[in-house]
Amino acid sequence: RYKTFYDSLFAVCTNNPRTLQHLARCAIRAAMSYRCELGVQQLLLPSSVKKYLLLEPVGIIY
Incomplete structure (x- = not known):
């Protein structure tokens, strides 16, 4: 079902x-x-870095 994605x-x-x-x-x-x-x-980090560390999705995979 998700073959293309994987x-x-x-x-x-x-x-x-x-x-x-x-x-x-x-x-x-x-x-x-x-x-x-x-x-x-x-942590005293920008929210964008915190989101990255917490694996929050940003954009799509190319």
Whole structure:
């Protein structure tokens, strides 16, 4: 049913190395573990960065 979407997603994910931005997000989320939601809200960061850390969708995948 979602074959086209997953084909495009896997093409993006497998042909390019992860960005430093993505790796930093993963490291921050891993460090906060289950407290991620609360912890990110307490950080002194712009709301756009908080949204990124909380995996809120922005735009579409190309």
